Amino acid sequence: MEYAKPLARLVGEFEKLPGIGPKSAQRLAFHVLRMSEENVQALATALIDVKQHIKLCPVCFNYTDQDICALCSDAKRDRTLLCVVAEPRDAVAIEKTNEYRGVYHVLGGVISPMDGVGPEMLRIRELVARISEQEIKEVVLATNPTIEGDTTSMYIAGLLKPLGVKVTRIAHGMPVGGDMDYADQATLIQAFQWRREI
Amino acid sequence: MEYAKPLARLVGEFEKLPGIGPKSAQRLAFHVLRMSEENVQALATALIDVKQHIKLCPVCFNYTDQDICALCSDAKRDRTLLCVVAEPRDAVAIEKTNEYRGVYHVLGGVISPMDGVGPEMLRIRELVARISEQEIKEVVLATNPTIEGDTTSMYIAGLLKPLGVKVTRIAHGMPVGGDMDYADQATLIQAFQWRREI
Numbered sequence: 001m002e003y004a005k006p007l008a009r010l011v012g013e014f015e016k017l018p019g020i021g022p023k024s025a026q027r028l029a030f031h032v033l034r035m036s037e038e039n040v041q042a043l044a045t046a047l048i049d050v051k052q053h054i055k056l057c058p059v060c061f062n063y064t065d066q067d068i069c070a071l072c073s074d075a076k077r078d079r080t081l082l083c084v085v086a087e088p089r090d091a092v093a094i095e096k097t098n099e100y101r102g103v104y105h106v107l108g109g110v111i112s113p114m115d116g117v118g119p120e121m122l123r124i125r126e127l128v129a130r131i132s133e134q135e136i137k138e139v140v141l142a143t144n145p146t147i148e149g150d151t152t153s154m155y156i157a158g159l160l161k162p163l164g165v166k167v168t169r170i171a172h173g174m175p176v177g178g179d180m181d182y183a184d185q186a187t188l189i190q191a192f193q194w195r196r197e198i
Numbered sequence: 199m200e201y202a203k204p205l206a207r208l209v210g211e212f213e214k215l216p217g218i219g220p221k222s223a224q225r226l227a228f229h230v231l232r233m234s235e236e237n238v239q240a241l242a243t244a245l246i247d248v249k250q251h252i253k254l255c256p257v258c259f260n261y262t263d264q265d266i267c268a269l270c271s272d273a274k275r276d277r278t279l280l281c282v283v284a285e286p287r288d289a290v291a292i293e294k295t296n297e298y299r300g301v302y303h304v305l306g307g308v309i310s311p312m313d314g315v316g317p318e319m320l321r322i323r324e325l326v327a328r329i330s331e332q333e334i335k336e337v338v339l340a341t342n343p344t345i346e347g348d349t350t351s352m353y354i355a356g357l358l359k360p361l362g363v364k365v366t367r368i369a370h371g372m373p374v375g376g377d378m379d380y381a382d383q384a385t386l387i388q389a390f391q392w393r394r395e396i
Binding site for chain 2: 003004005006007009010012013014016017018019024026027028029030031032033035037039040041042043044045046047048049050051052053054063064065066069070087088089092
């Protein structure tokens with residue numbers, strides 16, 4: 001039995017999404033058949049809308065549906081503190097902590113020779129321009145604690161330090177609630193290297 | 199930071215889908231932002247199309263975009279052999295084996311007092327009518343080997359046997375490639391009860 005064509009097409013479209021295998025795609029398509037017409041319409045409209053109305057903030061390169069994103073235009077944020085992240089989702093994760101009061105700069109990726117991503121393909125030029133033009137006291141490099149993330153941070157630090165700005169890197173170490181016994185060696189080594197007096 | 203509204207709306211719509219948590223919904227929405235406009239349009243169209251063009255086959259109650267589904271109108275299928283399944287996806291699973299050559303009857307669920315699903319809410323009346331009207335030699339009950347699935351099969355068997363039709367139930371036992379040592383007790387008990395001479 002073949003699926004009816006419209007159903008097969010929807011399963012195919014779902015399968016193209018990340019993390020959705022053939023089985024999940026089929027389950028989602030069957031779910032859509034059981035959804036109300038209004039709810040399906042809402043999902044379809046949300047898809048189109050996001051593509052049509054979301055663009056990049058020209059200041060921080062985060063996603064926004066405004067001329068300048070809500071965060072960059074928020075007068076209560078500290079514009080002298082700039083956090084550099086690889087992707088918009090990383091800024092979302094940091095914002096959820098409700099601790100950080102500065103602004104962001106989204107690189108749009110990390111340096112990864114394996115994937116053919118060089119520094120010139122990231123928004124590093126824009127970052128340097130921003131630091132030259134605006135009064136920024138500290139740049140916090142918050143790329144992932146991976147080889148690519150570390151490399152990207154080191155590269156940016158090398159560019160920024162001559163500009164006289166303070167450059168910091170988020171700490172690497174044991175995750176809170178983690179178990180020493182289960183921690184990987186790389187994390188433990190970093191936890192020792194980043195240790196500080198208490 | 200709030201998401202830009204169209205983005206928040208899409209994340210919300212994705213979260214309503216089964217098996218998609220907040221994290222996956224966010225990842226999917228960010229993925230949509232990176233998709234080409236054509237691909238997003240294709241997904242949105244597939245969603246709407248499936249809702250508009252897929253209906254239930256009036257014979258077997260499987261999903262179809264035809265008047266009568268491809269399987270029911272396939273002259274090569276054995277119409278005297280009828281397999282009863284709970285959901286369309288179960289028929290898909292059976293079809294994938296390429297072994298079954300009969301036709302199907304989709305109940306649209308299983309009897310589940312806990313969820314308020316009684317026999318009258320399933321397509322059992324239609325099943326009985328089909329067996330009275332058509333020349334069917336054997337009905338294979340292929341509901342899941344769960345309490346609800348077994349109950350539904352027992353209930354249907356009770357209704358059909360007086361009609362003089364042969365009623366069978368798919369075997370319960372050890373899955374192929376399974377490990378005795380890891381099998382749950384219920385499966386092992388069934389595997390013993392369903393044993394046969396070889």
